[in-house]
Each structure stands twice: as structure tokens, then as C-alpha cells.
Amino acid sequence: xxxxxxxxxxxxxxxxxxxxxxxxxxxxxxxxxxxxxxxxxxxxxxxxxxxxxxxxxxxxxxxxxxxxxxxxxxxxxxxxxxxxxxxxxxxxxxxxxxxxxxxxxxxxxxxxxxxxxxxxxxxxxxxxxxxxxxxxxxxxxxxxxxxxxxxxxxxxxxxxxxxxxxxxxxxxxxxxxxxxxxxxxxxxxxxxxxxxxxxxxxxxxxxxxxxxxxxxxxxxxxxxxxxxxxxxxxxxxxxxxxxxxxxxxxxxxxxxxxxxxxxxxxxxxxxxxxxxxxxxxxxxxxxxxxxxxxxxxxxxxxxxxxxxxxxxxxxxxxxxxxxxxxxxxxxxxxxxxxxxxxxxxxxxxxxxxxxxxxxxxxxxxxxxxxxxxxxxxxxxxxxxxxxxxxxxxxxxxxxxxxxxxxxxxxxxxxxxxxxxxxxxxxxxxxxxx
Amino acid sequence: xxxxxxxxxxxxxxxxxxxxxxxxxxxxxxxxxxxxxxxxxxxxxxxxxxxxxxxxxxxxxxxxxxxxxxxxxxxxxxxxxxxxxxxxxxxxxxxxxxxxxxxxxxxxxxxxxxxxxxxxxxxxxxxxxxxxxxxxxxxxxxxxxxxxxxxxxxxxxxxxxxxxxxxxxxxxxxxxxxxxxxxxxxxxxxxxxxxxxxxxxxxxxxxxxxxxxxxxxxxxxxxxxxxxxxxxxxxxxxxxxxxxx
Numbered sequence: 173x174x175x176x177x178x179x180x181x182x183x184x185x186x187x188x189x190x191x192x193x194x195x196x197x198x199x200x201x202x203x204x205x206x207x208x209x210x211x212x213x214x215x216x217x218x219x220x221x222x223x224x225x226x227x228x229x230x231x232x233x234x235x236x237x238x239x240x241x242x243x244x245x246x247x248x249x250x251x252x253x254x255x256x257x258x259x260x261x262x263x264x265x266x267x268x269x270x271x272x273x274x275x276x277x278x279x280x281x282x283x284x285x286x287x288x289x290x291x292x293x294x295x296x297x298x299x300x301x302x303x304x305x306x307x308x309x310x311x312x313x314x315x316x317x318x319x320x321x322x323x324x325x326x327x328x329x330x331x332x333x334x335x336x337x338x339x340x341x342x343x344x345x346x347x348x349x350x351x352x353x354x355x356x357x358x359x360x361x362x363x364x365x366x367x368x369x370x371x372x373x374x375x376x377x378x379x380x381x382x383x384x385x386x387x388x389x390x391x392x393x394x395x396x397x398x399x400x401x402x403x404x405x406x407x408x409x410x411x412x413x414x415x416x417x418x419x420x421x422x423x424x425x426x427x428x429x430x431x432x433x434x435x436x437x438x439x440x441x442x443x444x445x446x447x448x449x450x451x452x453x454x455x456x457x458x459x460x461x462x463x464x465x466x467x468x469x470x471x472x473x474x475x476x477x478x479x480x481x482x483x484x485x486x487x488x489x490x491x492x493x494x495x496x497x498x499x500x501x502x503x504x505x506x507x508x509x510x511x512x513x514x515x516x517x518x519x520x521x522x523x524x525x526x527x528x529x530x531x532x533x534x535x536x537x538x539x540x541x542x543x544x545x546x547x548x549x550x551x552x553x554x555x556x557x558x559x560x561x562x563x564x565x566x567x568x569x570x571x572x573x574x575x576x577x578x579x580x581x582x583x584x585x586x587x588x589x590x591x592x593x594x595x596x597x598x599x600x601x602x603x604x605x
Numbered sequence: 606x607x608x609x610x611x612x613x614x615x616x617x618x619x620x621x622x623x624x625x626x627x628x629x630x631x632x633x634x635x636x637x638x639x640x641x642x643x644x645x646x647x648x649x650x651x652x653x654x655x656x657x658x659x660x661x662x663x664x665x666x667x668x669x670x671x672x673x674x675x676x677x678x679x680x681x682x683x684x685x686x687x688x689x690x691x692x693x694x695x696x697x698x699x700x701x702x703x704x705x706x707x708x709x710x711x712x713x714x715x716x717x718x719x720x721x722x723x724x725x726x727x728x729x730x731x732x733x734x735x736x737x738x739x740x741x742x743x744x745x746x747x748x749x750x751x752x753x754x755x756x757x758x759x760x761x762x763x764x765x766x767x768x769x770x771x772x773x774x775x776x777x778x779x780x781x782x783x784x785x786x787x788x789x790x791x792x793x794x795x796x797x798x799x800x801x802x803x804x805x806x807x808x809x810x811x812x813x814x815x816x817x818x819x820x821x822x823x824x825x826x827x828x829x830x831x832x833x834x835x836x837x838x839x840x841x842x843x844x845x846x847x848x849x850x
Contacts, residue, residue: 430836
């Protein structure tokens with residue numbers, strides 16, 4: 173039997189000599205630092221969710237009807253009459269939210285360990301592009317069930333483009349293909365969601381990994397293992413602190429996958445709507461252009477950016493500032509490698525200012541998220557009694573925007589003028605467990 | 606790393622807090638706790654009987670098939686066709702009310718909505734509270750009003766069960782209702798009526814998502830398998846990593 177396999181392997185190698193070197197380069201001889209911690213699970217988990225979304229998405233497509241007349245019914249058809257349709261749909265809807273949780277944590281890992289810094293700027297930029305495409309993908313997917321929140325969410329988000337002076341109104345009609353979200357909108361969103369954006373996403377993921385494997389992985393110490401001593405058990409030329417990705421990190425990630433699936437399965441089987449956070453109540457009502465939901469808000473993963481739009485004032489005769497600020501909040505993330513001039517990568521050896529600043533940034537992000545999700549509308553009256561909610565929301569939100577962007581201004585000055593007091597970085601990676 | 610678990614715990618705490626905020630999401634006045642459960646098959650059967658006796662005359666369940674309902678509620682085809690199906694619909698067909706929508710619109714101002722997804726859309730507690738907060742209102746065209754859905758177009762169909770409630774206004778106010786009082790008892794005691802509406806709510810919750818029964822049935826096994834798998838993966842990792850220092 174073993175003989176058969178080795179002969180088959182030989183037969184393939186003879187005809188495709190590039191395959192084995194590729195496998196070695198990216199798996200068995202890709203030397204990753206041996207000190208990865210919990211934070212390093214989220215990259216492989218993001219890939220797992222991507223694959224799961226594609227596979228479940230294919231099966232949903234087989235039974236979904238992309239038309240304003242049939243979409244809502246076809247989702248119920250999937251939930252009730254398609255064998256295991258409910259499971260496939262819940263895997264897809266839960267997967268969407270988990271995708272963002274995993275990606276947010278993955279990005280945060282990059283920030284705390286300085287993974288965006290030289291020589292990994294391209295890895296960061298490609299990752300940010302993935303994030304951008306992922307947001308577009310998620311938004312369009314959210315519209316497809318054609319519930320009332322799908323409809324009004326689409327209307328509100330597309331209307332944002334209407335604030336652009338002069339061309340705004342025409343732009344909105346052009347995006348929707350109608351004067352309201354309708355059949356034309358649904359059809360083009362379907363095409364973009366199932367074909368166009370997934371293709372772009374896959375290409376970007378391949379580039380993201382290729383760029384990473386070219387320069388090698390960073391690690392929690394922010395030490396460049398390629399610059400350290402050479403020679404390990406597998407190769408005299410490989411970094412001494414590196415271990416082969418396969419089998420070491422494949423088995424480790426397998427454990428991460430098991431743990432992640434445990435959480436995912438709990439949500440899918442016991443709380444698929446997660447109290448209205450993953451699947452919203454108002455989306456169980458068919459799209460209706462005459463009845464607005466009691467409050468229109470996007471799904472949780474967009475709420476931080478939506479919060480910005482909600483509280484930016486209109487001035488100089490235009491309301492475009494909210495949209496501009498929202499896009500700036502994403503654009504500024506692209507610039508992380510150039511705003512942060514610090515030489516020390518890992519938060520373990522960075523100054524207190526960085527730690528505090530990052531903490532404030534995270535709080536601002538969560539604060540804007542709770543504003544965008546309408547949580548503040550409920551907790552402010554609870555905490556502070558009978559207050560003028562609109563003013564409180566506006567002031568709170570604007571303060572959070574200030575802190576969000578303020579972090580980047582601070583980070584630039586902090587590192588540019590050499591105010592940061594860093595700790596000495598060790599020569600070799602350290603193992604903690 | 607050393608802050609990971611405290612931060613994780615804090616984040617989960619915040620999420621749980623906001624989840625409860627979301628769950629309480631304002632549907633008018635305060636909601637009662639329904640205690641509805643799709644796991645109680647006897648309750649689902651009683652709820653189905655109430656639905657087909659009092660509700661289906663006006664409200665369809667267009668996504669629900671009689672046959673699926675029979676299977677999930679542990680009823681035979683005969684039981685369903687003789688006791689619940691009053692419209693002569695096929696066993697495999699959906700539950701469609703006999704009321705012509707055009708006439709219904711004429712009679713009530715708006716056609717009675719399909720209730721297939723009512724619990725998904727509004728929540729079990731809302732439905733339960735709605736069914737418990739009807740009161741006599743001489744100013745309303747149908748003679749009834751509702752605290753949960755003010756100016757509801759529906760006359761109270763369960764009045765012979767609950768009896769009639771009247772509103773006690775807040776002192777010095779003509780419109781603000783302080784509480785409801787049972788002014789004329791019905792066939793059921795208040796406790797029995799609450800149980801009946803709980804059954805009805807459970808049934809509608811089942812109709813909103815029949816897959817919930819399957820979810821609960823398979824979920825435990827999936828979790829057990831994954832826990833076992835994770836344990837194996839952990840041991841495998843330990844074994845492989847023995848020599849990494």
C-alpha cells in the first residue's frame with residue numbers, strides 16, 4: 173500500500189515538479205517562531221471561517237431565490253423544507269459574525285505585537301484590503317434575506333453616498349438601480365456577494381499569505397528570528413528559534429479549531445440569533461418600504477463605523493462629513509505602519525504611553541460600537557436618569573471620535589519625537605508556557 | 606498574554622450585558638415573562654388546539670405544513686386532519702386561513718397578519734404579554750383595546766377564556782392606564798388562562814422555527830463530539846510539542 177502511494181507521489185512529482193517545493197516552502201519548511209501564543213490562533217481560524225462561509229454559501233445558493241418577490245420565502249423554505257437547511261443557514265449567519273470577531277482579534281494581535289512594522293507593511297496592507305472587502309461582502313450578504321432590516325439597512329447605508337455633493341443623488345440611484353432598494357438591487361448584490369467579492373477575497377488571502385511567508389511571521393516578542401542565530405534540528409540554515417509550520421502549528425491550530433468550533437456550535441445549536449445580535453428580530457418581517465423598523469441599525473460589526481456617521485454634524489451646507497469621517501476611520505488603519513514610528517514591535521517592551529493609548533483606542537472603538545448599536549440610548553437613561561438623549565449621544569460619540577483619531581495623532585508624536593521609553597528587547601524569543 | 610483572560614472575561618461580560626439590553630428592546634410597556642418552551646410537547650399540543658380553535662379563522666401560518674406539525678408534535682395524520690384542520694386543506698399543505706384577505710381588510714381595516722414568524726419578529730414575551738393585556742374600551746371600534754399594541758385592530762378572541770378586563774386609569778388621567786382588572790371572570794381561572802396563553806405562545810414559538818427541535822436534539826451530541834475532538838487535538842499537540850523548549 174505504502175508502495176502504491178510513493179509511486180503515485182513520484183508519478184505526480186515527475187509531471188509537476190513545482191508542487192513539492194511549494195509544499196515545503198509554505199508548510200514543512202516554513203519556519204515560524206516557536207513562541208506563538210493564544211493571539212496567533214486567529215489567522216488560521218479566519219481561514220477556516222472563510223472556507224466554511226464558501227461551502228455553506230454554495231449550498232444556500234442552491235435553494236435561495238434572488239428576487240424581491242421570492243427571497244424572503246426562499247429563506248423560510250431553506251429553514252423548513254431543505255434537508256439540514258437550517259443548519260447550513262445558521263452556520264452561514266453565525267459564521268459571518270464569528271468572521272468579524274476573529275478578524276478583529278487577528279488585527280488587534282497585529283497591533284499589539286507590531287506585526288505591521290517593517291518588513292511586514294505589505295502583509296498589513298493586504299490584510300486591510302481583506303477587511304475592506306469583507307465589510308462589503310458582509311453588507312451585501314445581509315441584504316439578501318430581504319427582511320425589513322435588510323431593506324432599511326440597505327437603504328440607509330446606500331443613502332450615505334447621497335451626502336456627497338453634486339453627484340450624490342445620482343450615485344445612489346446608480347448603486348440601487350432603482351429609486352428604492354428593489355429587485356435590481358437584490359440581484360446585483362447577489363452577484364457581488366456570491367461571485368465577485370469572494371473571488372477578490374480569495375485572491376487577497378493568497379497574496380496576504382504569500383507576502384507573509386516571504387518575510388516570515390512576527391511573534392509576541394517582536395524579535396526577527398531570521399536575524400538571529402541559524403540552525404535548528406531540521407536545517408542548519410533555518411532560524412534557530414523557528415519550528416516547521418507543519419506539523420507543529422498545524423496540530424496546534426487543530427486544537428484551536430476544536431475549541432473555536434465548540435463555541436461556534438454552541439451558538440449555532442442553542443442561540444443562533446444570540447439575543448438579536450447575530451440575527452435581528454426585525455429581519456423576520458418581510459421587507460416593507462412603508463413600515464420602518466422601530467430603530468434602524470446595522471449588524472454589530474458595523475456599529476462602530478455607523479456610530480461615527482450618526483453623530484457627525486452637518487456643516488458648510490453638506491452632511492458629507494459623517495461619511496468622510498467613517499471612511500477616514502478605516503483609511504487611517506491602513507496607515508498604521510507609517511504613523512507608528514517606534515522601533516520596538518511588541519507591546520511587551522513598549523512604553524506605557526503606547527499601552528494606555530491603545531487601551532483608549534479600544535474603548536473608543538467599543539464606545540462608538542455601543543452608540544451605533546443603540547445601546548447608549550438604553551443605558552444612558554438607566555445610568556443618568558432623565559437626560560436629553562440626543563445631546564448626550566452626540567457629545568459622547570464626538571468624544572469617542574476624538575479619542576479614536578486622537579490615538580493616531582498621539583501615536584505619531586509619541587514615536588516621532590522619541591517620547592517613548594521602551595524596555596530592552598531580548599535577542600532571542602522567550603517561551604512562557 | 607497574562608491579561609488575556611481578564612480582558613476576555615470583561616469583554617464577554619460587556620457582551621452579555623448588552624445582549625440583555627438587546628433582549629429587553631423596547632416594545633412599548635414592560636413585557637411579562639412568557640415561560641414559553643418548545644421542549645414541552647404537551648404544551649405545544651395544547652397550544653396548537655387553542656390556535657386552531659381561536660386563531661386560524663383569521664391568521665394563516667403559511668410557512669407551516671400540517672404534516673410537519675403532526676410529526677413534530679407527536680400527532681397522527683388522523684388526529685390532525687380531524688381535530689385541527691378545519692379548512693379541508695391537504696395534509697402536506699400549509700396552514701392557510703379561510704378568511705378572504707380583501708373582505709378582512711374591509712372588516713378590520715387591515716388584513717390579519719400571517720403569524721408564522723410572529724415570535725421570531727417580536728419575541729415570545731411580547732406575544733404572551735399581548736395576549737394578556739386586552740381590555741374593554743368603549744372608544745375603540747371593535748370594543749377592545751390592548752396595552753401592548755395600543756389600538757390593535759383585533760377584537761379579543763379569547764375573552765370567553767380569560768373573561769373581560771377593564772382598565773384602571775392613573776389618578777387624574779383619562780388615558781394613562783395604571784393596571785388592568787378582571788371585571789368579569791371567564792371560563793378559566795387567571796392561572797389557567799396564563800397557562801393557556803403560555804401554551805399558545807410556545808406553539809407560535811415552535812411555528813416560528815420548527816428547526817429549534819432539531820437544534821436541541823442534535824446540539825448536545827455535536828458539543829460532546831467537539832469536546833472530545835478538542836481534547837484529542839490538545840493531547841496530539843502536547844505530544845508533538847514535547848521537544849520544543
